[in-house]
Amino acid sequence: MIYPLTPENIKKAAALLASGETLAFPTETVYGLGANAFNAEAVAKIFEIKGRPSFNPLIVHLYCETQLQEVIDLNASVAALELLDKIKIFWPGPLSLVLPKNPRIPAVVTAGLDTVAVRFPSHPGARALLEACKFPVAAPSANLSNRVSPTTAQHVLDELGDRVDFILDGGACQVGLESTVLSLVESPPRLLRPGAITLEDLTSHLGKIESGPAPHQQHTPQGLPSPGMLKRHYAPRTKIVLRGQIEPKDYPPKVGLISFGGTSADSNGFTIVTTISHHQDLDEVASKLFGAIHAMDNQNLDLIVVDTCAEKGLGLAIMDRLKRAAA
Ligand code: TXA
Ligand code: MG
Numbered sequence: 001m002i003y004p005l006t007p008e009n010i011k012k013a014a015a016l017l018a019s020g021e022t023l024a025f026p027t028e029t030v031y032g033l034g035a036n037a038f039n040a041e042a043v044a045k046i047f048e049i050k051g052r053p054s055f056n057p058l059i060v061h062l063y064c065e066t067q068l069q070e071v072i073d074l075n076a077s078v079a080a081l082e083l084l085d086k087i088k089i090f091w092p093g094p095l096s097l098v099l100p101k102n103p104r105i106p107a108v109v110t111a112g113l114d115t116v117a118v119r120f121p122s123h124p125g126a127r128a129l130l131e132a133c134k135f136p137v138a139a140p141s142a143n144l145s146n147r148v149s150p151t152t153a154q155h156v157l158d159e160l161g162d163r164v165d166f167i168l169d170g171g172a173c174q175v176g177l178e179s180t181v182l183s184l185v186e187s188p189p190r191l192l193r194p195g196a197i198t199l200e201d202l203t204s205h206l207g208k209i210e211s212g213p214a215p216h217q218q219h220t221p222q223g224l225p226s227p228g229m230l231k232r233h234y235a236p237r238t239k240i241v242l243r244g245q246i247e248p249k250d251y252p253p254k255v256g257l258i259s260f261g262g263t264s265a266d267s268n269g270f271t272i273v274t275t276i277s278h279h280q281d282l283d284e285v286a287s288k289l290f291g292a293i294h295a296m297d298n299q300n301l302d303l304i305v306v307d308t309c310a311e312k313g314l315g316l317a318i319m320d321r322l323k324r325a326a327a
Contacts (some may be wrong), residue, residue: 062130
């Protein structure tokens with residue numbers, strides 16, 4: 001069931017998490033499916049609900065900096081902590097940092113890795129929930145594994161149905177793409193997933209940053225530094241292609257277009273057109289993209305065509321998700 005974001009429902013949600021249950025809650029990026037990060041059995045339920053492979057670790061969500069010491073190992077790496085000091089100005093916000101793990105965090109959370117991804121969400125509903133919980137909350141996106149992340153409470157309900165009893169409704173997610181994931185345990189730091197805190201933002205505070213899997217780790221799922229880098233991810237049921245990948249003459253009968261506006265506004269020959277921005281405003285594109293894919297996926301189309309944008313700034317994250325949805 002969907003519950004509005006009221007003080008009583010936040011209290012209820014915190015009590016459910018404390019008792020070892022899972023539930024969906026809003027963040028500024030996408031909706032998360034949360035469990036008490038210190039409770040291995042509760043966290044195991046998340047993997048089961050999502051059908052998530054056990055080798056894909058979760059992000060741990062915190063309310064305040066004093067909680068950080070319960071989650072990361074402050075003695076493990078001086079270099080990582082120095083980097084953390086330079087980059088934590090982006091907290092609270094859509095940035096997850098991979099740091100040495102505190103032994104208190106059960107192995108199921110981190111898929112057995114000796115590192116843990118942490119973030120402080122900025123969404124007021126997420127913050128109120130985390131404050132009420134007092135314990136850290138492990139949460140992946142609240143979708144079935146390898147599917148498009150939910151950016152509304154209704155998306156969560158549509159996708160997870162009765163697998164989740166409690167969905168806290170915080171409205172549509174403002175960012176709309178999952179958080180940036182940056183590993184601070186490598187030197188230079190490595191961008192594992194682009195997001196709204198852009199590569200340019202990170203570089204301006206940290207200097208040189210590597211991107212993607214290390215060369216020796218490519219193409220071996222278990223060996224990837226971030227299993228979420230798997231090529232096929234974010235896939236709707238309907239086949240999806242980037243604009244230009246298929247010649248219009250080869251389109252099947254029912255084709256939907258997700259348009260970013262701007263110069264490529266030609267929408268002839270499409271069964272349905274959804275314009276998510278009129279002027280290629282990338283913040284707007286990011287915030288509405290997954291919703292548009294969800295909606296098109298329910299239209300019984302033969303194909304979804306999506307506009308593209310330059311791979312810089314937020315465009316890097318947008319194109320990352322689109323390329324993987326189209327893979
Ligand atoms: O915006 C977000 O990050 C959302 C909201 C709910 O916070 N969460 C989210 O979680 O997108 P998820 O599980 O869908 O993606 C987590 C990503 C995966 O790519 C995972 O492999 C990576 O973070 N990750 C988590 N822990 C890691 C670790 N210790 N080392 C490397 N990658 C890690
Ligand atoms: Mg996910």
